[in-house]
Amino acid sequence: MDLNFTPEEEAFRAEVRQFLKDNLPEELTTKVRNGLEFTKEDIEQWHAILQSRNWLAATWPVEHGGPGWNATQRHIFDEERSLANAPTVVPFGVGMLGPVLLKFGTEEQKATILPRILDGTDWWCQGYSEPGAGSDLASLKTRAIRDGDDYIINGQKTWTTLGQHADKIFCLVRTSTEGKPQEGISFILVDIDTPGIEMRPIRLLEGGYEVNEVFFTDVRVPASNMVGEENQGWTIAKYLLTHERTGIAGVGYSTQALIELRALAKKLKRRGKPLAEDPIFMSRVAEIEIDLEAMRITNLRMLSGGGAMGTVSSMLKVKGTVIRQAINDLARRALGPAACPFPSEEVLGNLAVAPPEAANNAASYFNNRKLSIFGGSNEIQRNIITKELFMG
Structure with missing residues (x-):
């Protein structure tokens, strides 16, 4: 179908096709085609292949290690990737946290965290949903109480996708009970190796292991790990979910x-x-x-x-x-x-x-x-x- 792409856009499409032809491993396309489960090593391999061309973080600007693509180029890349039976990019670091830090993070957070996402040093997962707070996310109960230079977190998250591979988790936590529920939520970054965190697998209907539940018991996190201002988390969450929903x-x-x-x-x-x-x-x-x-x-x-x-x-x-x-x-x-x-x-x-x-x-x-x-x-x-x- 003719969607009236410009000659420059069609040239970009040809560049993407050639890159996939030259660099996409056959064993990965076989897994995509047959709906087989990817290992952590598979995903890391694909991310590294894309990053060798600065194509991993499709929405990031050039100055932070992204390709600087416009929205149409991102659409073309995603379409050609799918047609080639290439894996998707695991979104939690590059597609969710990255854009959040670019908009709300401090300069130190950007300089420290963004490069580690790109080179695969850190693997992030998402701590949003709770047993009683899924679509009604504003009712979340996981608490973060300020204690000097730290926050102490207690609560539970669920449906944490690929958390078994992750070493970091970004979480929505309740830092205030005053006013509307949305007004007391904050966005904080947590090392999964921190004492007091337990991750348990959830087996899915078809037998796969993709999601987890995460328990926080007196988990001490530096206050510098807060993204944005305290109680600004709902604004950040909505911004992040806009990126997630578009990709879905x-x-x-x-x-x-x-x-x-x-x-x-x-x-x-x-x-x-x-x-x-x-x-x-x-x-x-x-x-x-x-x-x-x-x-x-x-x-x-x-x-x-x-x-x-x-x-x-x-x-x-x-x-x-x-x-x-x-x-x-x-x-x-x-x-x-x-x-x-x-x-x-x-x-x-x-x-x-x-x-x-x-x-x-x-x-x-x-x-x-x-x-x-x-x-x-x-x-x-x-x-x-x-x-x-x-x-x-």
């Missing part, structure tokens, strides 16, 4: 997933004919394709205005996750019995589906149910959109 839209991911779904439909047969000739199934594919095209255009319109903020990021998050889950669902339906977590060779043989194409479909389907929950559930995002657009 996953235009490039859905584009590649739809290509693979169409290829699968040509290979599978129903009643002696390829599934690609089934009018009901293909009408569902067409509906998703139309929605994806509309979202891509909306995303590009947003980029032309300088980036996603406010309700736009919420709309992209809602629509993007609905589309991604719809593609997962259609792939599961197409595979039928072969979509089970551990299909037998007999089942796979009867359906003429190679094991790599089917063996992890159920795991991907179940895992991606989370997309409409994290980053602020879709129900909450719809409330935000309604309030801001129709209620002022």
Whole structure:
């Protein structure tokens, strides 16, 4: 489809394609294509490859080690990365904390922390959600009480993605109980090796280990680890979540997933004919394709205005996750019995589906149910959109 990219933008697209062709390891594309779990070493390898070109921190300015890309270049890179079956970048350091420090951090925090994110010295995870504070994040109860030059933290965080690999965590903590709940929250950086921190794994429905719960018991953290002013955390949290929700839209991911779904439909047969000739199934594919095209255009319109903020990021998050889950669902339906977590060779043989194409479909389907929950559930995002657009 012609989206009227400029010659310079198309030249950049060609540069990205060549870089991926020359530098993307085949073993990583195989894992992406088949929905296999990445090791910490896999992720560190990919981050190092990108950083060798200063392409790791796509949103950062050149003076802080980023590529200095504009919003359209970031869109092109993400789209080409997805089409090449390259891994995503783990966002917590480069995509979340980095932009927060660039906007709210002290010069010392920027000079100390940002280079360590880029070279892989520090691995960050996110401490936002709690057992009683997920979408209603303002009700969080983890406390940080000032004690001289330190804060003492007590509480619990949950759904901490890839925390088992991390050595640092950025947290929202309650530093005041006065006024509205949002007014008493602060944003603080914590070393996971600090005494009093315990991380416990949470096993997911498909059996994977991706998230954790984290317990803080009298954890002493230097006051200099506070980002921004005390009780400014809600403003910082909203800024960070805008970046997270825009990324969750996953235009490039859905584009590649739809290509693979169409290829699968040509290979599978129903009643002696390829599934690609089934009018009901293909009408569902067409509906998703139309929605994806509309979202891509909306995303590009947003980029032309300088980036996603406010309700736009919420709309992209809602629509993007609905589309991604719809593609997962259609792939599961197409595979039928072969979509089970551990299909037998007999089942796979009867359906003429190679094991790599089917063996992890159920795991991907179940895992991606989370997309409409994290980053602020879709129900909450719809409330935000309604309030801001129709209620002022």
